[in-house]
Amino acid sequence: MPLILCLETSSTNCSVALATNRGSFENDLGVVNCLDLNEDQSDSYSHGERLHVFIDGILKRNELSTTDLDAIAVSKGPGSYTGLRIGVASAKGLCFALDIPLIAIDTLESLALQAPQPSNYVIPMLDARRMEVYTSVFQNNKKIKETTAAILEPTTFQQILNENNVTVIGSGALKFKELNKDHKNTYVDALPTALTMCDLAMAAYKKSDIVEDIAYFEPFYLKEFKSN
Known part of the structure; x- marks a missing residue:
């Protein structure tokens, strides 16, 4: 029974979860492979201070250790340059030390799974x-x-918005809503979470040919880093 540690550091919040096919973590998102979740919704980019504390805490809470892990899944981006580097560096370090696979999860795919049905x-x-x-x-x-990487304008995604039942979700959703006040679509302000990584990580683990090369894997930054 595989046990996967999921790390989400692509945005302001710090989030870790344990994925397993005997998941028992109650949630409203339909996630079935989560054993436990440890996260905060801070907007202070505290990954450097909290990530390893959260990892240690979730393992101890479930009477587990890193040697029980079968793989590490990390949110690969796009997102915060610094946050992604911290998450990926931590994931690669654990994978190397434990000699276990690294699984990269599309941040936007995971975020989309939070959308209400x-x-x-x-x-x-x-x-x-x-x-x-x-x-x-x-x-x-x-x-x-x-x-x-898109510049939001009133015409962005207009055909989809006009013709379909659409949910716009994420930290940019309310900014987009201001440009589309006449549309009756759903706009949800949300941050990525390790919770929705769990089902994706379990599915990926079963396809062992899609694990990453620990030595060469880099986050999906999408854009070059700029300090200002």
Whole structure:
């Protein structure tokens, strides 16, 4: 019975979860493979101080140790440059020390799983400063538009918004809502969470050919880092 540690550090919050096919963590998102979740919804980018404390805490709470882990799953991005580097560095270090596989999870795919049902179209949006977001489009949980850094305008995604039942979710959702006040779609302000990584991580673990090369894997930054 595989046990996977899931790490989510792509945004302001710090979130870790344990994924297993005997998951018992109660939630409203339909996640079935989560054993436990440890996270905070802080907006202070405290991953450097909290990530390993959260990992240690969730393992101790379940009377487990790192040697019980079968794989590490990490949210690969896009998202915060610093947050992604901290999460990926921690995941790679654990995988190397424990000699276990590294699984990379698409941050926007995981975020889209938080959308309330029924929504046949989900547009996840992560705030990327000013009027820019990292975004993609999912139809019935399948990605139909590749991840991009988009400048939000009133015409962004207009055809999809006009013709479908759409949920826009993420830290950029309310910013987009201000441009689309006439649309009766659902806008949900949310941050990525390790909870929704659990089912994706378990599915990926069963496909052992998609694990990452620990030596060469890098986060999906999407854009080059700028200090200002």
